[in-house]
Amino acid sequence: MVEYGLRLRAEGLSLEDFYNTLISEYKARTPKSAELYERARNVLPGGVTYHIRYFEPYPFYVSRAKGSHIWDVDGNEYIDYWIGHGALILGHANDLIVDKVRGILDKGSHWGYEHEYAVRLAEKIVNHVPTIESLRFTNSGTEANMYAIRLARAYTGRKKIVKFEGGWHGGYDSLHIGVKSGRKKGSRGLPDEVLANTIVAEFNNPSSIEKVFKEHGNDIAAVIVEPVQGAAGIIPADEDFLDALRDLCDTYGSLLIFDEVITGFRLGLGGGQEYYGVRADIVTMGKIIGGGFPIGAFGAPREIMELLDYTKTPEDKRSFHGGTFAGNPVSMVAGYETIKILEKPGFYEYLNWLSGKLAVVLQDIGSRSKIPVHVTYAGSLIGIHFTSEEPRSIRDVLGKRVNPLLNKVLQKYMLIHGHVFLTEDISHLMLSGSHTLREVESFAQLFEEFLRKVEEYL
Numbered sequence: 118m119v120e121y122g123l124r125l126r127a128e129g130l131s132l133e134d135f136y137n138t139l140i141s142e143y144k145a146r147t148p149k150s151a152e153l154y155e156r157a158r159n160v161l162p163g164g165v166t167y168h169i170r171y172f173e174p175y176p177f178y179v180s181r182a183k184g185s186h187i188w189d190v191d192g193n194e195y196i197d198y199w200i201g202h203g204a205l206i207l208g209h210a211n212d213l214i215v216d217k218v219r220g221i222l223d224k225g226s227h228w229g230y231e232h233e234y235a236v237r238l239a240e241k242i243v244n245h246v247p248t249i250e251s252l253r254f255t256n257s258g259t260e261a262n263m264y265a266i267r268l269a270r271a272y273t274g275r276k277k278i279v280k281f282e283g284g285w286h287g288g289y290d291s292l293h294i295g296v297k298s299g300r301k302k303g304s305r306g307l308p309d310e311v312l313a314n315t316i317v318a319e320f321n322n323p324s325s326i327e328k329v330f331k332e333h334g335n336d337i338a339a340v341i342v343e344p345v346q347g348a349a350g351i352i353p354a355d356e357d358f359l360d361a362l363r364d365l366c367d368t369y370g371s372l373l374i375f376d377e378v379i380t381g382f383r384l385g386l387g388g389g390q391e392y393y394g395v396r397a398d399i400v401t402m403g404k405i406i407g408g409g410f411p412i413g414a415f416g417a418p419r420e421i422m423e424l425l426d427y428t429k430t431p432e433d434k435r436s437f438h439g440g441t442f443a444g445n446p447v448s449m450v451a452g453y454e455t456i457k458i459l460e461k462p463g464f465y466e467y468l469n470w471l472s473g474k475l476a477v478v479l480q481d482i483g484s485r486s487k488i489p490v491h492v493t494y495a496g497s498l499i500g501i502h503f504t505s506e507e508p509r510s511i512r513d514v515l516g517k518r519v520n521p522l523l524n525k526v527l528q529k530y531m532l533i534h535g536h537v538f539l540t541e542d543i544s545h546l547m548l549s550g551s552h553t554l555r556e557v558e559s560f561a562q563l564f565e566e567f568l569r570k571v572e573e574y575l
């Protein structure tokens with residue numbers, strides 16, 4: 118690892134001092150958020166509804182959002198590159214989606230019976246996503262993965278599952294391990310017994326997974342992988358790596374699950390399977406397919422999904438799925454209308470062109486800097502890393518950092534200049550069809566200014 122001193126020689130200031138000036142500036146702009154944070158801390162652990170939304174010294178609290186813009190309760194405006202955890206590919210409060218949702222709300226928000234809106238969204242997904250011939254809706258990506266693992270176990274009659282270091286599949290017990298490096302549990306409260314059948318292999322390392330299959334191949338029900346690891350910092354899988362997974366699963370009769378909760382309908386209508394030209398056996402989805410409302414889904418060829426079919430499969434062979442709000446009409450309508458917009462010619466061309474442009478410009482700027490910068494990207498997903506070499510896994514993202522504070526300083530610098538993304542520790546940018554060239558140029562210009570400033574602290 119390259120060693121960087123933190124002292125600004127002339128003034129005796131450190132990168133920490135610079136960070137603290139940014140924090141002070143943020144505090145000066147956000148008194149109402151500070152008040153809300155104090156209230157929130159009394160009733161919500163850490164003052165937040167999900168820890169990923171926390172950043173130092175306290176998060177801003179939102180009042181409204183439109184398109185690529187979001188406003189906090191103090192009236193500060195930000196260009197939003199987090200865009201609802203990546204769910205809002207059309208941007209915030211898209212007029213057409215809002216209108217269609219209002220229309221359905223007049224008729225009811227949750228019927229608890231079957232309806233055509235779920236059939237229509239399912240047809241759209243089946244139409245676009247390779248492998249999926251039949252699917253079930255859930256309320257989150259976590260649930261989708263939980264039911265997909267259960268289904269894979271039911272179908273193969275095997276117990277073991279393989280996930281990768283850096284893979285984030287939600288809070289489901291069996292997958293909540295190795296979210297960072299190694300076999301570290303992602304939470305207390307996960308008994309060893311629950312994780313005894315979860316194997317953690319190295320992402321983008323075919324020999325690690327070959328070794329796992331040699332040892333356990335005949336017991337492996339499924340391998341679950343994100344085609345582009347999101348939470349790890351937007352780390353695309355190598356094509357060879359996904360090919361190797363496909364081959365190994367075929368050889369050993371295991372199922373390959375693509376977790377496309379982020380990549381589904383983001384990399385294109387066909388998601389990661391289309392992007393990489395690799396077929397999965399089960400695909401899980403979430404985020405975008407809900408059009409801004411809670412959702413998840415898992416789908417597969419009919420032969421596999423039939424294990425959920427009450428009319429065909431006897432109880433002792435069935436795999437259960439259900440949920441009070443599963444397939445609720447609001448999420449179904451919003452998702453369906455979103456996909457109709459995504460189908461319009463030019464949507465992905467524009468979004469991917471804009472995102473590619475931003476990624477390339479950021480890399481260019483970074484390459485001219487004294488600080489090593491590596492921009493990873495796929496489609497409209499971008500990661501910014503201050504690592505000694507291009508990261509290919511979470512091990513690199515965390516282990517090859519030249520200074521662990523730099524991402525935090527960047528997040529705060531952008532924040533006080535009206536641009537927001539999360540997390541503060543790993544910089545992810547996710548774009549929407551509402552972002553403009555001017556906006557990404559402004560981001561790039563600020564990034565250049567940021568690098569000039571922090572170079573002073575080398």
Ligand SMILES: Cc1ncc(COP(=O)(O)O)c(C=O)c1O
Pocket residue numbers: 202256257258259260262285286287288343347348376377378379403404412413
């Ligand atoms: C790849 C991936 N899978 C699963 C999930 C879990 O989805 P949810 O937060 O809807 O439960 C996420 C959430 O960010 C994700 O990024």
